[in-house]
Amino acid sequence: MVRGPSRRLGVTLVTGLIAALLLAAPVSAAPADGNTNKFVVTLDFVDPIDCDGTTIWVEISGWAQFREFQGKGNRNVDMGVFHINLTYFNVAGDTLSYLDVGPDRAYVDGDGNFIVTITGRPSNAGDQGFALSGHMVLNVTTGEVTWHGRTMPDADTAACLALT
Numbered sequence: 001m002v003r004g005p006s007r008r009l010g011v012t013l014v015t016g017l018i019a020a021l022l023l024a025a026p027v028s029a030a031p032a033d034g035n036t037n038k039f040v041v042t043l044d045f046v047d048p049i050d051c052d053g054t055t056i057w058v059e060i061s062g063w064a065q066f067r068e069f070q071g072k073g074n075r076n077v078d079m080g081v082f083h084i085n086l087t088y089f090n091v092a093g094d095t096l097s098y099l100d101v102g103p104d105r106a107y108v109d110g111d112g113n114f115i116v117t118i119t120g121r122p123s124n125a126g127d128q129g130f131a132l133s134g135h136m137v138l139n140v141t142t143g144e145v146t147w148h149g150r151t152m153p154d155a156d157t158a159a160c161l162a163l164t
Contacts, residue, residue: 051160088159
């Protein structure tokens with residue numbers, strides 16, 4: 001039986017090894033499938049972006065996971081969690097990186113309204129031309145939108161401004 005400082009040292013070494021292994025995993029590594037109760041999509045492709053006649057490209061990598069909630073009386077409909085790296089680049093090799101992260105949740109509120117919330121840092125807010133850092137609540141039934149956080153140019157617009 002090991003006692004005193006030697007035991008603490010052993011626990012510290014094991015804990016440190018586990019932490020090092022966990023931290024060594026890539027940030028954008030896909031999440032577990034939740035024993036098949038989640039649908040996970042990994043992303044890795046390049047797409048052109050038209051900046052008023054000048055072309056830049058975006059490399060999109062990362063993952064998105066989706067989980068549907070079923071069951072009688074369950075007001076939660078769906079949850080999507082995103083971790084997407086956007087790396088924009090031009091012919092000269094200049095780059096701009098953007099990280100699109102956060103959960104989206106769809107549910108039915110107590111009044112029967114269909115609600116979608118977006119939390120985190122999505123790369124755009126639909127076709128509005130801006131992105132959000134914070135929390136947005138969209139009442140799909142009534143059309144009401146509330147914002148908590150700050151807005152900024154969407155990722156494509158920011159990349160065009162920086163790289164052309």
